[in-house]
Amino acid sequence: MAKEKTDLVYGxxxxxxxxxxxxxxxxxxxxxxxxxxxxxxxxxxxxGSLYPALYRLEAQGWIKAEWGVSDNNRKARxxxxxxxxxxxxxxxxxxxxxITKGIDLVLAGG
Amino acid sequence: xxxxxxxFSRLIGLFQKNKRDAEMSEEMQAHxxxxxxxxxxxxxxxxxxxNAALRQFGxxxxxxxxxxxxxxxxxxxxxxxxxxxxARMLFRNPGFSILAILCLTLGIGTNAAALSWIExxxxxxxxxxxxxxxxxxxxxxxxxxxxxxxxxxSGLSRSGKNSTLFESFIIDKITxxxxxxxxxxxxxxxxxxxxxYFDALGVRPILGRGFRPEEGTGRNAHPVTVISxxxxxxRYKGDxxxxxxxxxxxxxxxxIIGVAPEKFHGTFIGYSFNFWVPTSMQETFDSTGYKxxxxxxxxxxxxxxxxxxxxxxxxQPELSAIAERLENDYPQTNRxxxxxxxxxxxxxxxxxxxxxxxxxxTTGVAFxxxxxxxxxxxxxxxxxxxxxxxxxxMRLALGAGRRRLIKQLFTEGxxxxxxxxxxxxxxxxxxxxxxxxxxxTRIPGITIDYPGQLDWRVLALSVxxxxxxxxxxxxxxxxxxxxxxxxxxxxxxxxxxxGGSGRSRLRSVLVFVQVALSFVLIAGTGLLLRSLVQMQNxxxxxxxxxxxxxxxxxxxxxxxPDRAKVFYEQLLERVRxxxxxxxxxxxxxxxxxxxxxxxxxLEIEGYQPPRNEQVAADYNQVGEEYxxxxxxxxxxxxxxxxxxxxxxxxxxxxxxxxxxxxxxxxDPVGQRLKVKDKWMEIVGVAKNAHYRTKLEQPxxxxxxxVRQNFLVQNGFIIRTNQSAAAIMNALAREIHALDPNxxxxxxxxxxxxxxxxxxxxxxxxxxxAIFGGMALFLAAIGLYAVMSYxxxxxxxxxxxxxxxxxxxxxxxxxxxxxxxxxxxxxxxxGVTAALILTRLMGNLLYKVSxxxxxxxxxxxxxxxxxxxxxxxxxxxxxxxxxxxxALRN
Numbered sequence: 001m002a003k004e005k006t007d008l009v010y011g012x013x014x015x016x017x018x019x020x021x022x023x024x025x026x027x028x029x030x031x032x033x034x035x036x037x038x039x040x041x042x043x044x045x046x047x048g049s050l051y052p053a054l055y056r057l058e059a060q061g062w063i064k065a066e067w068g069v070s071d072n073n074r075k076a077r078x079x080x081x082x083x084x085x086x087x088x089x090x091x092x093x094x095x096x097x098x099i100t101k102g103i104d105l106v107l108a109g110g
Numbered sequence: 111x112x113x114x115x116x117x118f119s120r121l122i123g124l125f126q127k128n129k130r131d132a133e134m135s136e137e138m139q140a141h142x143x144x145x146x147x148x149x150x151x152x153x154x155x156x157x158x159x160x161n162a163a164l165r166q167f168g169x170x171x172x173x174x175x176x177x178x179x180x181x182x183x184x185x186x187x188x189x190x191x192x193x194x195x196x197a198r199m200l201f202r203n204p205g206f207s208i209l210a211i212l213c214l215t216l217g218i219g220t221n222a223a224a225l226s227w228i229e230x231x232x233x234x235x236x237x238x239x240x241x242x243x244x245x246x247x248x249x250x251x252x253x254x255x256x257x258x259x260x261x262x263x264s265g266l267s268r269s270g271k272n273s274t275l276f277e278s279f280i281i282d283k284i285t286x287x288x289x290x291x292x293x294x295x296x297x298x299x300x301x302x303x304x305x306x307y308f309d310a311l312g313v314r315p316i317l318g319r320g321f322r323p324e325e326g327t328g329r330n331a332h333p334v335t336v337i338s339x340x341x342x343x344x345r346y347k348g349d350x351x352x353x354x355x356x357x358x359x360x361x362x363x364x365x366i367i368g369v370a371p372e373k374f375h376g377t378f379i380g381y382s383f384n385f386w387v388p389t390s391m392q393e394t395f396d397s398t399g400y401k402x403x404x405x406x407x408x409x410x411x412x413x414x415x416x417x418x419x420x421x422x423x424x425x426q427p428e429l430s431a432i433a434e435r436l437e438n439d440y441p442q443t444n445r446x447x448x449x450x451x452x453x454x455x456x457x458x459x460x461x462x463x464x465x466x467x468x469x470x471x472t473t474g475v476a477f478x479x480x481x482x483x484x485x486x487x488x489x490x491x492x493x494x495x496x497x498x499x500x501x502x503x504m505r506l507a508l509g510a511g512r513r514r515l516i517k518q519l520f521t522e523g524x525x526x527x528x529x530x531x532x533x534x535x536x537x538x539x540x541x542x543x544x545x546x547x548x549x550x551t552r553i554p555g556i557t558i559d560y561p562g563q564l565d566w567r568v569l570a571l572s573v574x575x576x577x578x579x580x581x582x583x584x585x586x587x588x589x590x591x592x593x594x595x596x597x598x599x600x601x602x603x604x605x606x607x608x609g610g611s612g613r614s615r616l617r618s619v620l621v622f623v624q625v626a627l628s629f630v631l632i633a634g635t636g637l638l639l640r641s642l643v644q645m646q647n648x649x650x651x652x653x654x655x656x657x658x659x660x661x662x663x664x665x666x667x668x669x670x671p672d673r674a675k676v677f678y679e680q681l682l683e684r685v686r687x688x689x690x691x692x693x694x695x696x697x698x699x700x701x702x703x704x705x706x707x708x709x710x711x712l713e714i715e716g717y718q719p720p721r722n723e724q725v726a727a728d729y730n731q732v733g734e735e736y737x738x739x740x741x742x743x744x745x746x747x748x749x750x751x752x753x754x755x756x757x758x759x760x761x762x763x764x765x766x767x768x769x770x771x772x773x774x775x776x777d778p779v780g781q782r783l784k785v786k787d788k789w790m791e792i793v794g795v796a797k798n799a800h801y802r803t804k805l806e807q808p809x810x811x812x813x814x815x816v817r818q819n820f821l822v823q824n825g826f827i828i829r830t831n832q833s834a835a836a837i838m839n840a841l842a843r844e845i846h847a848l849d850p851n852x853x854x855x856x857x858x859x860x861x862x863x864x865x866x867x868x869x870x871x872x873x874x875x876x877x878x879a880i881f882g883g884m885a886l887f888l889a890a891i892g893l894y895a896v897m898s899y900x901x902x903x904x905x906x907x908x909x910x911x912x913x914x915x916x917x918x919x920x921x922x923x924x925x926x927x928x929x930x931x932x933x934x935x936x937x938x939x940g941v942t943a944a945l946i947l948t949r950l951m952g953n954l955l956y957k958v959s960x961x962x963x964x965x966x967x968x969x970x971x972x973x974x975x976x977x978x979x980x981x982x983x984x985x986x987x988x989x990x991x992x993x994x995x996a997l998r999n
Binding site: 047 | 133141
């Protein structure tokens with residue numbers, strides 16, 4: 001836990017959640033874990049802001065929730081990417097890449 | 111698409127709130143449990159693990175709140191909360207709620223129903239007629255002027271064809287005939303109409319056809335008729351083969367070419383037409399045919415349809431140009447005259463003229479009802495705002511935002527007025543046809559069309575006024591709350607025994623205002639009611655008691671003057687011999703009927719008219735002893751006798767108005783006037799009377815003996831102590847004895863005849879009685895509510911006084927004297943305000959002073975009685991209460 005963690009860039013949480021759900025359905029904690037793990041612990045997910053984001057995505061129809069049982073036999077709510085969510089993910093990814101590319105160019109331009 | 115989905119999801123969220131909340135809690139709990147487990151696995155003690163997990167997660171409730179916002183709209187959520195709370199408040203004070211809703215419901219409902227009805231009569235009076243918004247009536251500047259119908263006909267149809275402003279002109283002249291089908295003969299009302307009549311009105315006959323263009327012209331060339339649906343059903347038993355059959359009308363065989371649709375009554379307010387004939391048949395239907403010929407007067411009713419988008423003001427110049435052309439063509443009869451366009455509700459002919467002042471009064475009273483309803487609810491809300499001041503202060507102290515408070519009060523007001531508006535619309539819907547029920551007994555042949563159709567604009571306006579006033583006063587507690595000194599208010603509200611002097615002062619003001627306002631409204635309504643009663647009871651200038659009028663249709667039966675003279679002579683002799691008959695004579699035109707009096711340009715010996723004045727007056731041809739029979743006093747000279755016949759020198763009797771106008775300061779008896787090239791000597795002066803309606807201004811009028819100015823068609827007027835029905839039977843026998851083909855027509859008492867003409871007035875009286883009653887009722891319950899609220903608020907004080915030894919009677923006396931003091935003070939202000947305000951009603955009042963003591967006196971008595979009752983009941987209840995309980999409350 002000694003490593004320095006970075007808070008998320010505002011507005012990127014939704015995209016990261018979608019990405020974390022790309023292959024498997026996961027419950028809330030697992031999503032947070034997955035994001036931190038994929039970012040090699042650079043990014044830290046504020047657990048409190050996770051749920052509003054999940055509900056928002058659910059309301060948009062990009063993810064779907066179902067009750068299931070976790071690895072250690074606990075009841076948990078599992079989120080799954082929908083077809084619309086998949087489309088949204090690729091759209092956001094593309095958008096993000098364009099922005100970062102632009103920012104890189106600006107910064108590299110010295 | 112996703113946006114719509116999100117919106118929908120939130121909408122659903124609004125209704126599944128509890129389920130989703132539970133799910134959310136469970137999910138977050140599961141999350142926390144996992145965290146705790148993980149922490150324990152990492153070697154923490156259970157309680158450490160739990161605390162760490164909570165820290166990691168952040169505030170659970172805050173997260174939930176934020177998450178909730180994602181699911182439903184916050185404002186909508188709050189709105190639902192407010193709505194629930196508002197509904198609870200309404201239920202907790204059922205008395206208040208029911209009263210407020212009742213007031214508003216009655217106000218909105220009756221107002222909308224009555225105004226829609228009035229609007230329907232005035233603006234869209236003719237069922238089935240298209241484009242009534244573009245329909246205007248065509249009249250002369252001077253209602254009693256002289257013109258030539260043929261000139262008008264050709265002038266109008268010429269200009270109608272190439273006009274840029276007018277779409278069409280139609281002519282519609284009321285006429286009548288005896289319709290004999292089988293062995294039943296009845297008087298029928300009809301219209302002499304231009305050939306384009308049905309086409310221009312957009313009315314399609316349901317059988318057959320309307321008139322063809324060529325049928326409008328050619329003297330007596332086209333004996334065709336369109337009959338009304340009612341006539342078809344009633345007189346021809348709905349014969350499906352009716353088209354092409356013939357019917358004798360005024361002795362001429364007419365072919366029935368069409369049947370008008372069921373709801374079409376013609377275009378004459380007050381009458382339901384039985385048949386229509388084209389203008390080419392005019393002579394057949396005008397018993398005073400000479401009017402058509404030389405210099406007679408003719409009063410044709412006509413209408414014009416403006417082209418879309420053309421206003422009456424724009425069209426007027428074009429019409430004046432036509433009038434000018436006519437003036438050049440016919441200088442002697444059209445001098446100084448012009449056409450004028452009138453909106454339908456000012457139509458110079460038909461019953462509208464009678465109707466509009468009474469309708470204006472009714473509208474005024476209906477509006478009063480609405481005002482009282484709004485005032486009541488406002489006062490109720492104000493009263494309640496006082497009760498709720500403590501609640502508001504408390505909520506502010508507990509940290510409620512002012513915005514939130516206002517929003518909640520707003521929602522409550524909205525709830526109240528929406529329920530009332532819904533109720534009002536329902537009442538209006540039910541009442542729209544109920545107006546027919548309150549109308550006085552129907553008179554056959556006279557139709558007022560009840561549109562039975564709500565006008566949404568009127569409804570919207572009434573609802574808006576109610577909602578507006580409700581909302582305004584619903585917010586008062588919030589406004590009060592927003593400048594309340596919290597600690598001070600909490601202390602005084604909780605601790606005071608008698609309830610602060612400021613509060614009781616405000617309560618007094620409430621009662622005071624309600625009394626003053628109600629007084630003004632009741633006095634105003636009273637004045638209007640008195641006006642209508644006056645209108646009803648005013649003396650027509652002749653005696654209506656013991657006089658019966660009747661007629662026989664000699665004209666339709668084809669009598670020629672010589673034969674008619676003999677018939678009348680013999681009949682009158684027989685009638686005078688009947689038991690109970692004092693006198694009987696002839697009259698050319700029955701007073702208070704739609705028939706036209708004769709009218710002619712006059713020359714008066716010794717009178718030089720100013721250049722632009724055409725000397726003219728209406729006159730009536732009457733038999734001997736006419737004045738004695740009808741009961742018009744002769745103030746100078748003598749009455750007509752048997753000797754004023756064709757062999758005697760021509761004579762006339764003028765009314766006082768005419769005498770004063772043409773022979774000022776002189777005795778007209780012995781003077782001469784020239785009518786239709788005949789000099790007549792004036793032998794008498796009769797008192798002024800009303801000739802057409804009670805509302806008309808006194809007008810110059812004269813009488814000539816029927817023997818010297820004979821017409822085939824005359825009416826009978828009989829002074830008798832017998833009933834009209836008895837006379838009709840006797841008359842039928844006598845007429846039958848003289849000519850088996852004739853029957854008496856329309857035999858009624860003169861009073862009935864007058865009533866018939868004031869039918870619309872009596873209708874308005876009935877309406878007004880209902881509205882006035884409603885205004886009174888609403889004002890009374892408003893006063894009662896405010897007064898009893900005021901008394902009930904001092905329950906604690908009364909309890910204290912009782913505990914200190916006051917007797918029940920002392921308390922009652924205290925409550926009542928306090929209430930009456932307020933009431934009297936309110937009435938004094940009310941009287942002052944009413945004296946100022948009723949003067950504004952001047953032109954709505956008929957022969958009633960705006961300070962009429964009867965109206966003011968009854969308003970005073972009513973207010974006192976209501977105030978007494980309003981003080982007594984709650985006061986009595988308050989004194990029954992256990993003093994200990996009263997103090998503890």
